Amino acid sequence: MTATVRTRFAPSPTGYMHIGGMRTALFVWLWARHNNGTFILRIDDTDQQRNVEAALAPIFRAFRWLGLNWDEGPDVGGNFGPYYQSQRTHLYQAAVEKLLAEGKAFKDYDSPEQIAADRAVAESAKQQFVNIRRSLELTDAERAQFEAEGRPYVVRFLVPRDQRVAIDDAVRGHVEWDGALMVDPVIMRSNGTVLYNFATVVDDAHMQITHVIRAEEHLTNTAVQALLHQALGNTPPVFAHIPFITAPGSTKKLAKRDIDKLRNSPQLKKMFDRADEVLPQLGLGDSKILNPLMVEYYERLGYLPEGILNALSRLGWSLDDKTEFMTLDTVIQNFTLDRIVKSPAGLDAEKLQSYQQHWMNQLPLEDKVAGCLSFLQQAGLVSQTSDAAIQSTVGQVVTGLADRLRIFSDILDYKEFFVADDALVYDEKAFKQRVVDAPEAVGLLTALREQLATAAAFDAPALDSLVHAFVESQGVKIGQIVHALRVAVTGRAVGIGLFDALAILGRDRCLSRIDRTLRLANRQS
RNA sequence: GGCCCCAUCGUCUAGAGGCCUAGGACAUCGGAUUUUCAGUCCGAGUACUGGGGUUCGAAUCCCCAUGGGGUCACCA
Numbered sequence: 221m222t223a224t225v226r227t228r229f230a231p232s233p234t235g236y237m238h239i240g241g242m243r244t245a246l247f248v249w250l251w252a253r254h255n256n257g258t259f260i261l262r263i264d265d266t267d268q269q270r271n272v273e274a275a276l277a278p279i280f281r282a283f284r285w286l287g288l289n290w291d292e293g294p295d296v297g298g299n300f301g302p303y304y305q306s307q308r309t310h311l312y313q314a315a316v317e318k319l320l321a322e323g324k325a326f327k328d329y330d331s332p333e334q335i336a337a338d339r340a341v342a343e344s345a346k347q348q349f350v351n352i353r354r355s356l357e358l359t360d361a362e363r364a365q366f367e368a369e370g371r372p373y374v375v376r377f378l379v380p381r382d383q384r385v386a387i388d389d390a391v392r393g394h395v396e397w398d399g400a401l402m403v404d405p406v407i408m409r410s411n412g413t414v415l416y417n418f419a420t421v422v423d424d425a426h427m428q429i430t431h432v433i434r435a436e437e438h439l440t441n442t443a444v445q446a447l448l449h450q451a452l453g454n455t456p457p458v459f460a461h462i463p464f465i466t467a468p469g470s471t472k473k474l475a476k477r478d479i480d481k482l483r484n485s486p487q488l489k490k491m492f493d494r495a496d497e498v499l500p501q502l503g504l505g506d507s508k509i510l511n512p513l514m515v516e517y518y519e520r521l522g523y524l525p526e527g528i529l530n531a532l533s534r535l536g537w538s539l540d541d542k543t544e545f546m547t548l549d550t551v552i553q554n555f556t557l558d559r560i561v562k563s564p565a566g567l568d569a570e571k572l573q574s575y576q577q578h579w580m581n582q583l584p585l586e587d588k589v590a591g592c593l594s595f596l597q598q599a600g601l602v603s604q605t606s607d608a609a610i611q612s613t614v615g616q617v618v619t620g621l622a623d624r625l626r627i628f629s630d631i632l633d634y635k636e637f638f639v640a641d642d643a644l645v646y647d648e649k650a651f652k653q654r655v656v657d658a659p660e661a662v663g664l665l666t667a668l669r670e671q672l673a674t675a676a677a678f679d680a681p682a683l684d685s686l687v688h689a690f691v692e693s694q695g696v697k698i699g700q701i702v703h704a705l706r707v708a709v710t711g712r713a714v715g716i717g718l719f720d721a722l723a724i725l726g727r728d729r730c731l732s733r734i735d736r737t738l739r740l741a742n743r744q745s
Numbered sequence: 746g747g748c749c750c751c752a753u754c755g756u757c758u759a760g761a762g763g764c765c766u767a768g769g770a771c772a773u774c775g776g777a778u779u780u781u782c783a784g785u786c787c788g789a790g791u792a793c794u795g796g797g798g799u800u801c802g803a804a805u806c807c808c809c810a811u812g813g814g815g816u817c818a819c820c821a
Contacts, residue, residue: 232821264821332819348747349817374819392750401748409819416821440749440816463751464815471813487756534757534770541759542769561758563751564814571757571771623784687780702780714782 225257226430232264233275237282237515239567240465240474243532247462248433249288250555260427261293263304266419282515286525300427305419312414315422315452316375316407324451325407327373328355329366351403375408377448385443390460390557397443405444421445425454433460460557463536463564474567476513487569488512494521498629501599522595522628527576535565545578577626588618592631601638613637616724620716636710637724641732650713654703655737656744661704664694668701669734678727680719708737
């Protein structure tokens with residue numbers, strides 16, 4: 221068996237890339253790559269919206285950001301195009317004609333109202349509804365008359381009701397359905413367009429897809445699709461239905477419609493809040509525009525593709541009993557369908573965060589600096605990213621930040637290094653607690669200021685010993701001065717190592733900030 | 746409701762009859778380190794939905810129950 225594996229992901233142009241859909245796409249892509257096969261991107265735009273182009277942009281963007289390339293599809297072409305369903309109607313038409321000619325489908329002249337009435341009757345009798353095939357009973361004369369008067373009809377696939385359909389799903393195993401319980405599905409609307417379930421079968425066969433890997437909610441569709449493949453004389457693909465992703469703390473499918481509930485869920489609230497904090501600074505709106513259900517959220521907030529890919533890979537799949545951190549290559553090497561978990565998995569923000577943190581820590585300093593620089597620039601905090609002095613400052617801050625930098629936008633929490641001295645905003649609470657109300661803080665700060673002004677060296681180790689010598693000579697504890705000093709120069713009670721911070725800012729800026737603090741404190745007391 | 750799928754720590758998972766007094770990770774809770782926050786290190790607790798079988802032996806196989814979910818469109 222040397223047949224090339226061909227897989228496909230078929231998004232519809234919705235205007236954003238759903239994180240759950242991305243996980244499905246990743247698995248589909250992974251299976252192709254694992255087998256040195258072909259990954260195809262096909263656009264399910266049978267629904268014809270006006271702005272397909274714009275609605276597709278975020279989807280392509282997400283694939284590109286994560287580095288999931290496609291071998292056939294929009295932009296790259298391929299031998300089985302076009303890759304937009306809206307451009308493949310001739311193939312669907314031909315398939316409908318074929319089924320009609322072979323008596324495997326029929327024109328149904330029943331009105332939607334009639335069908336609805338039939339359904340109501342069945343339901344009130346507590347019986348399984350299967351459509352009544354009235355149009356099959358039509359005489360030739362009646363049929364000719366309907367045809368002549370142009371009576372509208374849909375084309376239904378004629379389900380073999382005496383048959384059971386079975387598939388051997390690569391993750392679920394043997395699944396079967398009873399044809400007698402199935403409704404003849406509409407494959408072509410009265411306006412001549414075909415339905416998804418049918419177009420998919422035609423396309424999958426035509427594009428020689430070997431493995432249909434998709435989310436579990438399509439499992440029920442598969443009965444019809446398997447039957448359709450059979451009727452069309454296709455070699456059916458292998459189906460693999462992977463579990464969907466559930467909302468955190470829930471067992472229900474993660475869905476955009478529940479966005480308001482998710483916003484307030486304890487698990488996701490932090491992520492929404494972070495968006496509201498960061499996005500406006502970048503001029504990208506807020507959490508109403510980008511939320512954690514969208515791949516672009518992660519990109520815009522400065523997550524690493526490595527982190528997201530790692531997290532997504534581990535949602536419903538594992539390499540073994542211990543391995544958590546994996547590069548894409550490692551996952552490709554080891555990705556097999558039989559290791560896909562059957563039950564749904566919840567998206568865990570904390571765990572995702574931990575993958576992200578791991579990969580951020582792995583990143584070389586220069587890459588971290590470049591990433592942060594880009595965010596600082598977007599926020600208007602630095603203007604010239606090529607400026608050597610700025611690069612050096614960012615490098616020092618990032619080094620001082622060490623593990624505290626989890627996502628690139630975290631750098632925006634350390635504005636104190638990038639704002640002018642007189643523009644530094646003091647945290648009110650910290651300022652009051654550590655400077656105004658702290659006993660002797662102002663006096664100590666004043667005394668220390670003079671020593672800083674004349675210090676021989678202004679690097680972190682030197683400052684460290686200077687401050688320690690200072691507290692010894694003053695007979696106070698170190699805690700009495702460090703907090704005040706930190707607030708004075710950074711405006712906040714928390715941050716990177718104090719002496720690193722002082723050194724990065726340099727003598728002049730530190731003194732200027734201490735002076736300003738002293739003035740403000742005197743005014744307040 | 747019919748059909749279909751699923752069921753191990755709070756969460757993501759390992760487990761394909763004896764290696765399981767159930768392993769790992771995240772989270773949680775202790776302790777240590779630290780000028781703060783974070784981190785790091787050490788430690789702790791927490792799970793096989795229930796009931797029947799099969800077997801010398803079951804988290805693992807079978808059946809039933811229960812629970813959860815998906816799907817039932819001229820949407821995709």
